[in-house]
Amino acid sequence: MATEGLGFEARRLVRGAISATLATSAEGQPFASLVTPATAPDLAPLMLLSSLSEHTRHLRAEPRCALLFTGVPEGPNPQTAPRVTISGLAEPVPEAEVPALKARWLARHPYAALYADFGDFALWRVRPGGALLVGGFARATRLKLADLLPDPAAVAVVAAAEAEILDHVNADHADAVAAIAEGLLGAGRGAWRLTAVDTDGCDLALEERVLRLAWAAPVSDAGGVRAQLIRAARAGRNNPNKNMSDR
Known part of the structure; x- marks a missing residue:
């Protein structure tokens, strides 16, 4: 499959995920946590994060991070599940962009309306730097940013x-x-x-x-x-x- 088709395959998986694993680090120590992402129109993952959480403290000190999005395995072997790892830089969404992007995040997670406006929560965005698509067992392809992202x-x-x-x-x-x-x-x-x-x-x-x-x-x-x-x-x-x- 051409890289354009693989990019679309990866985007379908990322946009369809209701949860992901976020990898951060603190003073060289890796840390993984569950997050509930949505995607901006340009595919940038969006996360509503609490300032009280460990991963938010990590991202404030070290914005380099990765997100693992996992699909459904073909059978009993979890290795057959398609998955995408996006690496990039995390940043708080600028105030001017928050209303539109927060509405988009809530459209994906409407249950979160109960706490989305709490003072300790803020919308974050990960600007992708590249991705690894694993289409299943032993089917890994590294995607450049130009191949991953949709046409601007x-x-x-x-x-x-x-x-x-x-x-x-x-x-x-x-x-x-x-x-x-x-x-x-x-x-x-x-x-x-x-x-x-x-x-x-x-x-x-x-x-x-x-x-x-x-x-x-x-x-x-x-x-x-x-x-x-x-x-x-x-x-x-x-x-x-x-x-x-x-x-």
């Missing part, structure tokens, strides 16, 4: 159109969102809503449950998002094995 022009175009896309789809195409959630992704029936879109996929939510739909291929504009949503809704409606619970 496409990121900007889709981000600018996101709010209008969400409003339009949720207001006029709730049936399509339901078809994707229930028919394609196997969720139960409910008032599912589209909560985020990016170049690599979208998020759907019902109360505190969030589903990730990865596009079949990266998109570069609102038309590409529309085409992928239509494709997914059609597949959901035509799925003979779709979830029929609560009907």
Whole structure:
């Protein structure tokens, strides 16, 4: 697979993860902890961190860190699980960027609204420097930053159109969102809503449950998002094995 395709594979895994392992260090001593990331439109991992936590103290002193995102293994051997390690530099998100990026993080972790505004919590971002993609057992590829990250022009175009896309789809195409959630992704029936879109996929939510739909291929504009949503809704409606619970 070409590096462009491997980059997309890695992004799908990173954007779809609801948890990751954060590796930090303090005075040369490595430390690992569980975090709940989301991704900015440009793929930069976002973390809501408490100033009381060990890893936050580490990052303030030494911003170099790594994040391990792990998928589902193919069988009983954990080594068959796809995984991505992103290394980079962590930084607190500047105040001007916090509202938009915090909303994006909460769209991925809506349960955290209960504590997200506590004074000891702050939004952090990891600026990637590179990545290692392990597609499964003995399938490792080191990805340069240019191969890992989505196209910056496409990121900007889709981000600018996101709010209008969400409003339009949720207001006029709730049936399509339901078809994707229930028919394609196997969720139960409910008032599912589209909560985020990016170049690599979208998020759907019902109360505190969030589903990730990865596009079949990266998109570069609102038309590409529309085409992928239509494709997914059609597949959901035509799925003979779709979830029929609560009907």
